[in-house]
Amino acid sequence: MRKKLFELYPEPIPTFDLILPAVRDWLDAYRGSLNDFLSNEDDWLLVNRDLNGRARLILPERIKESEQRKLWDSLASNLMQRLGKHAYPQNDEILFETNREQALQGATSYLVDGFTNVWIVDRLATEANWARIAPETESVPRIVFFSIKGGVGRSTALAATAWSLAQEGKRVLVLDLDLESPGLSSALLPPERQPMYGITDWLVEDLVDNGDVVFESMVATSNLSHDGEIHVVPAHGADHGEYIAKLGRVWMPKLRADGTREAWSSRLHRLLRHLEDRIQPDVVLIDSRSGIDEIASACITELGAKLILLFSLEGEQTWNGYRMLFEQWQSAGVAQQIRERLQVVGAIVPELDRVGYLAGLREHSYEIFVDTLYDEIAPIKKGEVGPGPDGAWQVGDLSEGWSFDEADDTAPHHPWGVNWHRSFAGLRSLRGRLAAIDAQEVDSVFGALIQGVSNAVDWRETS
Ligand SMILES: Nc1ncnc2c1ncn2[C@@H]1O[C@H](COP(=O)(O)OP(=O)(O)OP(=O)(O)O)[C@@H](O)[C@H]1O
Ligand SMILES: [Mg+2]
Numbered sequence: 001m002r003k004k005l006f007e008l009y010p011e012p013i014p015t016f017d018l019i020l021p022a023v024r025d026w027l028d029a030y031r032g033s034l035n036d037f038l039s040n041e042d043d044w045l046l047v048n049r050d051l052n053g054r055a056r057l058i059l060p061e062r063i064k065e066s067e068q069r070k071l072w073d074s075l076a077s078n079l080m081q082r083l084g085k086h087a088y089p090q091n092d093e094i095l096f097e098t099n100r101e102q103a104l105q106g107a108t109s110y111l112v113d114g115f116t117n118v119w120i121v122d123r124l125a126t127e128a129n130w131a132r133i134a135p136e137t138e139s140v141p142r143i144v145f146f147s148i149k150g151g152v153g154r155s156t157a158l159a160a161t162a163w164s165l166a167q168e169g170k171r172v173l174v175l176d177l178d179l180e181s182p183g184l185s186s187a188l189l190p191p192e193r194q195p196m197y198g199i200t201d202w203l204v205e206d207l208v209d210n211g212d213v214v215f216e217s218m219v220a221t222s223n224l225s226h227d228g229e230i231h232v233v234p235a236h237g238a239d240h241g242e243y244i245a246k247l248g249r250v251w252m253p254k255l256r257a258d259g260t261r262e263a264w265s266s267r268l269h270r271l272l273r274h275l276e277d278r279i280q281p282d283v284v285l286i287d288s289r290s291g292i293d294e295i296a297s298a299c300i301t302e303l304g305a306k307l308i309l310l311f312s313l314e315g316e317q318t319w320n321g322y323r324m325l326f327e328q329w330q331s332a333g334v335a336q337q338i339r340e341r342l343q344v345v346g347a348i349v350p351e352l353d354r355v356g357y358l359a360g361l362r363e364h365s366y367e368i369f370v371d372t373l374y375d376e377i378a379p380i381k382k383g384e385v386g387p388g389p390d391g392a393w394q395v396g397d398l399s400e401g402w403s404f405d406e407a408d409d410t411a412p413h414h415p416w417g418v419n420w421h422r423s424f425a426g427l428r429s430l431r432g433r434l435a436a437i438d439a440q441e442v443d444s445v446f447g448a449l450i451q452g453v454s455n456a457v458d459w460r461e462t463s
Contacts, residue, residue, distance in 0.1 A: 014084035016053050020331070022082040023047050023055065023120065027112060030075055037068060038117050044100050046109070047079075048121045055079075056088040056095060058103045058121070064096045106261065108132060110332045127251055127264055128297035130325065131332035134269075136341065137304035140173075140276050141457045142284040144299045147311035148321030150290040152347035154311045155184040156430060157418050158287050160446045161453055162188065163434050165283060166225030170459070173281035174232045175199065175272070177288055177295055179247060182235030184287045187430040188222045194238035195220040199271070201237060203250040206267055219279065224434050231279050251294060265298035272303060283457050292325065301338070307456045308338075309449075311347040312415065314361045319368055326372035339373040339402070339412065343456075345449055346415035354419065361415050366406045369413040375401025416448040 014022060027034065038045055046058040057076050063069060076094050080087035087093075097103035100119075108131045109121040122131070145158045155178070162172045176184040179200055186194075197214040205211045218237070222230035236243055254262040262270075276284065288299035300308055312318045329335045344365045346358055388394035404411035423433055424445060434442075443450070 014082065014086055016086065019049060019053070019055050019083060019086050020120065023079065024112070026079045026082060027115070027118065030078075031114075033071070033075070034115070034118065037071070038115075041117075044117045044119070046100070046103055046119050046121045047112075048095070048103075049123065051123050051125055054086055054088055055083055056093050058095045058097055060100075061096045061098045106263070108332075110334070113333065126294050127253070128292075128294040129263075129265070130292075130297050130301060130328050131334055132301060133329075133334045133337040134302050134304045135337070136306055140281055140284055141306040142272075142286060142303055143307045143309065143453055143456070144286045144288050144303065144305045145309050145311065146288045146296060146300055147290045147347065148292075148318055148325070149313060150181070152290075152311045152313050153418060153424070154290065154347070155187060155287050156424055157311070157345070157347075157446055157449055158184060158285050159187045159430060159434065160424075160442055161450050162222075162230050162285055163224055164439070164442055164446070164450045165454065166222075166228035166230045167439060168454075169228045170282045171228060171280065172230045173275060173279050173284045174230060175275075175284065175286045176233065176235045177268075177286055177299055178290075179235045179250065179295060180289060185220075185232050185234030187434075188224060188230060188232050189220050189234070190223070190431065191238070193220050193223065194234065196237045196239070198234040198236040199268075200235055200243065200246045200250055201241075202271055203264065203267060204246045206271070207249065207252055207254055211271070215274065215278075219275070224431070231281065233275060265294075265302045268298055269303060282459065283453075292321070305341060307453065308342050309345050309416075309453075310342060311345045311418075312361060312365065313347050314357060314364065319364050322365075323368045323372065326368055330372045335373050336402075342373075342412045343452065344413055344415045346417040348420045349417045350420050354417070358415060358417055362406065362413065365413040365415060366411075369411075370403075374403040377401065377403050416452045418449050419445045421445045 034045070037043070042060075044060065047055060048058050049055045057072070057079070059072060063072060072094060077090070080090075080093050095103075104121060107121050107123045108129050109119045110131055112118045112120060145154045147154045155176075158174065162174050165172050174184065174188065176182050177199065178184065182198075185198075196217040198218055201214045202211050202218055205214050219231050219233050222232055224230060236246075251264045253264055254267055256262060272284070286299055286303065286305070289295040299305070310322060312322070326335070329338055344361075346361050349357055384396050385393055386396065404413070406413075408414060421441075421444070423437075423441070424430070
């Protein structure tokens, strides 16, 4: 396992990465007093890390004038001493707020392990929220195509999956959410079929309550499949208009008449529900942006996806990227809410030594799943007998948890391979290619992916 900064250096200078370890040390050192002070159900403590990366405490207003105040002041200054430049100055170490919701103001927060009412609050300059995971939607299954690096064949694979599911008679809704480098819709729609508007137009019009005007003209049907339907919502319309000026505004939250704020990702979610109501698809395929970015964050954590495909090319860049993401879920305590929906896809598996390549991919993928998302395996299986830590024979009482063997082909780390194929190299030909291709060829390249997606969707429910 990777060594952490504070394990490598015995007396580290407090930098950003040491804020949380310092907070945890402080919480552990004063656990008893803190639990006493916070013994009522309506007590709470927030450790707030602000936009500049300075930390301080937020406590209920009533403590301000109470007898406890002195003790909290000394606890707070003890924490500040551990934080160096990341501390708040004296007299500003505690902020008092009437209630917790008000103090949060929609920021990311998570409960600290071992406490029932201590939260870490993290305020970011972006709208991305990687630590709040929306539950899976109960209506139409949504499948997100994501990759940590770009240019790995994600959009091509999505187009092929849409085509294949439609060939089987399914009604497929495809969303191009790669707003900053759109391209999927041109792979599925010839120029004369492009709709007048796209997702960017709706997000901008919605800010001035004008979304309905573009809604009816932002979906087109692809003529690629014979039996089912592919409905495509592009990033922009046939005439992209002032695309950059619009793109710079899609992230805007909307202020409602009652003064509440709707984050851009909630607006996107509202659009998606509206589209699903109108089109009644069997499945929604979403081309997310690559990398750790705001759109990707919305697609992965906030749209209630059933399946999140993690396109992966073998290499350190891929695995370092996924590790960052998984560690964030682990430390925010949300790993359990998302891990069962993840699936690694081996992107553009080279022709030469496919088996060896996929084995390497699987090995590295397994490493990070084990380190971050899988439960630790019980040393002795539940109900079975084996030697315990002291050498004496014991009956296992821990359940096995959520974990898989490296070779288990049903595991999320076990890559579904998409094969490199000459005919899919070169984006321009994709539409023509899908128009002329036979199912067998698509199957030989994308079969594992298409089968996997198909298995993940309960068609009886949707049809
Ligand atoms: N299975 C495949 N075999 C060979 N080449 C492929 C395959 N899939 C995609 N490609 C090629 O790889 C390039 C990138 O594909 P694509 O645009 O689908 O990737 P992407 O991950 O969506 O990229 P971006 O991050 O830019 O959106 C294209 O030139 C495409 O033709
Ligand atoms: Mg793409």
